[in-house]
Amino acid sequence: MIRPEIISQSPVFMGITEAEITRLFQQVHYQVKSYGKSDILVNAGELCDRLIVIQEGSVKAEMTDYSGKTIKIEDLEAPFPLATAFLFGKNNRFPVTVVANNEVRVVVIPKAEFVKLLQWNTVILNNYLNTISTRAQFLSQKLKFLSFKTIKQKIAHYLLEQAGDRLAVVELPQTQEQLAEMFGVTRPALARALGEMNQEQLIEVQRKSIRILNKERMNQLLNG
Amino acid sequence: MIRPEIISQSPVFMGITEAEITRLFQQVHYQVKSYGKSDILVNAGELCDRLIVIQEGSVKAEMTDYSGKTIKIEDLEAPFPLATAFLFGKNNRFPVTVVANNEVRVVVIPKAEFVKLLQWNTVILNNYLNTISTRAQFLSQKLKFLSFKTIKQKIAHYLLEQAGDRLAVVELPQTQEQLAEMFGVTRPALARALGEMNQEQLIEVQRKSIRILNKERMNQLLNG
DNA sequence: CTTCATTTGTATCAAATGTTACAAAACTGC
DNA sequence: GCAGTTTTGTAACATTTGATACAAATGAAG
Numbered sequence: 001m002i003r004p005e006i007i008s009q010s011p012v013f014m015g016i017t018e019a020e021i022t023r024l025f026q027q028v029h030y031q032v033k034s035y036g037k038s039d040i041l042v043n044a045g046e047l048c049d050r051l052i053v054i055q056e057g058s059v060k061a062e063m064t065d066y067s068g069k070t071i072k073i074e075d076l077e078a079p080f081p082l083a084t085a086f087l088f089g090k091n092n093r094f095p096v097t098v099v100a101n102n103e104v105r106v107v108v109i110p111k112a113e114f115v116k117l118l119q120w121n122t123v124i125l126n127n128y129l130n131t132i133s134t135r136a137q138f139l140s141q142k143l144k145f146l147s148f149k150t151i152k153q154k155i156a157h158y159l160l161e162q163a164g165d166r167l168a169v170v171e172l173p174q175t176q177e178q179l180a181e182m183f184g185v186t187r188p189a190l191a192r193a194l195g196e197m198n199q200e201q202l203i204e205v206q207r208k209s210i211r212i213l214n215k216e217r218m219n220q221l222l223n224g
Numbered sequence: 225m226i227r228p229e230i231i232s233q234s235p236v237f238m239g240i241t242e243a244e245i246t247r248l249f250q251q252v253h254y255q256v257k258s259y260g261k262s263d264i265l266v267n268a269g270e271l272c273d274r275l276i277v278i279q280e281g282s283v284k285a286e287m288t289d290y291s292g293k294t295i296k297i298e299d300l301e302a303p304f305p306l307a308t309a310f311l312f313g314k315n316n317r318f319p320v321t322v323v324a325n326n327e328v329r330v331v332v333i334p335k336a337e338f339v340k341l342l343q344w345n346t347v348i349l350n351n352y353l354n355t356i357s358t359r360a361q362f363l364s365q366k367l368k369f370l371s372f373k374t375i376k377q378k379i380a381h382y383l384l385e386q387a388g389d390r391l392a393v394v395e396l397p398q399t400q401e402q403l404a405e406m407f408g409v410t411r412p413a414l415a416r417a418l419g420e421m422n423q424e425q426l427i428e429v430q431r432k433s434i435r436i437l438n439k440e441r442m443n444q445l446l447n448g
Numbered sequence: 449c450t451t452c453a454t455t456t457g458t459a460t461c462a463a464a465t466g467t468t469a470c471a472a473a474a475c476t477g478c
Numbered sequence: 479g480c481a482g483t484t485t486t487g488t489a490a491c492a493t494t495t496g497a498t499a500c501a502a503a504t505g506a507a508g
Contacts, residue, residue: 071447085357085360085361085364086357086361087353087357088350088353088354088357088358089353089354089357089358089360089361090354090358090361091358091361092357115346115349115350118342118343118349119342119343119344119346119349120343122339122343125339125342125343126312126339129311129312129313129353129356130312130313130314132353132356132357132360133309133310133311133312133313133316133356134312134313134314134315135360136309136313136356136359136360136363137309137310137313137314137315139360139363139364139367140309140363142367143363143366143367143370146367146370149464150463150464150465151464151465175484175485175486176485176486177484177485177486185465185466186465186466186467187485187486188465188466188467188468188486188487188488188489189464189465189466189467191486191487191488192465192487192488192489193464193465194487195487195488207473207474207485207486208485223295373494374493374494374495375494375495399454399455399456400455400456401454401455401456409495409496410495410496410497411455411456412456412457412458412459412495412496412497412498412499413494413495413496413497415456415457415458416457416458416459416495417494417495418457419457419458431455431456431503431504
């Protein structure tokens with residue numbers, strides 16, 4: 001029923017041999033469920049009391065707004081787990097409705113059984129802790145980034161972070177277009193801000209190559 | 225050395241009897257360390273490979289900016305744990321420097337030992353998972369809120385959330401001043417946005433009482 | 449009711465950014 | 479080198495919001 005060769009590729013079960021997975025799953029209760037295209041796997045608001053791992057096919061997560069319209073949030077495919085971030089915590093309800101994109105087969109492990117796996121197997125425990133911790137760290141980073149109001153602040157933060165303690169020339173690894181999207185601003189606005197910082201002798205812009213001229217004043221931008 | 229009556233109040237060890245805590249701590253390696261006022265417990269950037277629980281006193285978390293100036297981030301006191309969010313995950317380094325505010329005594333549990341505790345004791349495991357999951361959910365919420373660009377969007381989101389499926393009149397539980405701060409905008413800007421939405425027949429504002437007139441168009445604000 | 453403090457509504461101006469458009473520069477494949 | 483595409487620089491204008499100020503409305507205390 002379960003396919004260890006796929007499960008073992010899932011972030012939560014990574015690093016576990018197929019044999020070990022087979023053995024572990026013999027000792028917990030779980031279900032393998034199949035869905036056809038457009039079937040609903042999970043309704044938004046439903047209690048998240050089980051871990052769902054996609055074994056075959058792909059699903060999409062949709063969010064329903066207050067007027068009832070649905071918006072697609074993301075696609076997930078085998079071997080990824082669903083909503084690892086909502087198995088625990090205060091508000092452990094699915095924030096999204098999950099719909100099958102095609103023929104889908106999933107493994108459903110009740111929360112209590114999954115806790116057993118976490119306690120039995122250090123690798124699974126570490127994998128799971130790493131997964132949600134990494135997510136929290138990612139969100140935290142993103143939040144910090146958004147806390148900077150002006151574009152110049154975002155640029156300053158980004159450049160100082162990229163530069164670290166090393167040399168003062170930062171090579172942009174992306175186009176300004178992509179950077180602008182990361183910053184959540186328009187491309188001309190980003191170019192304008194870069195241009196102004198250039199004039200203010202904060203940085204020296206030469207296409208993708210940016211030299212930091214004044215770390216001190218860059219910081220003042222961020223704090224004072 | 226450890227004080228079970230304090231540790232048992234810590235979020236991670238909540239729900240465990242003092243006797244059980246004493247027993248558990250006999251089976252893991254840990255240290256109790258003391259610090260004087262202004263001593264540094266942890267330097268930013270240091271590997272976060274241990275759980276630190278404050279047993280007595282209080283500490284402050286400071287962040288050092290790129291020019292070397294330090295900014296206070298938050299205060300933490302007994303019986304709270306330090307940096308639970310950074311024990312696991314990809315980037316498990318302390319993001320802040322931790323400094324003692326006064327005479328401080330902490331319990332330090334190496335990561336590997338803490339993993340043992342998680343595997344031995346379901347309550348600790350659940351507490352810890354709940355702690356970091358709740359944090360991730362909180363961050364996720366906050367991020368969603370910040371993703372709304374205009375003040376009107378923030379108002380629409382807030383009102384629709386408050387209203388839920390129930391009646392269409394929302395009583396503001398705070399002053400506009402406080403609401404404005406929550407939204408990260410100035411008070412006059414909030415009042416202006418409310419006034420405009422009033423004119424546009426989206427809502428009917430009467431001081432702290434706001435009636436939602438058109439849910440459909442409120443949603444259009446959020447999405448399209 | 450009167451007086452004072454708080455809260456709310458409104459106006460004006462400046463700053464920052466979005467929107468749109470276009471040209472210059474750099475890159476790509478030939 | 480050349481033609482076409484992508485990327486970048488720049489401009490003009492509209493929109494949104496911040497900053498500041500002040501008046502009107504409300505609420506609280508006497």
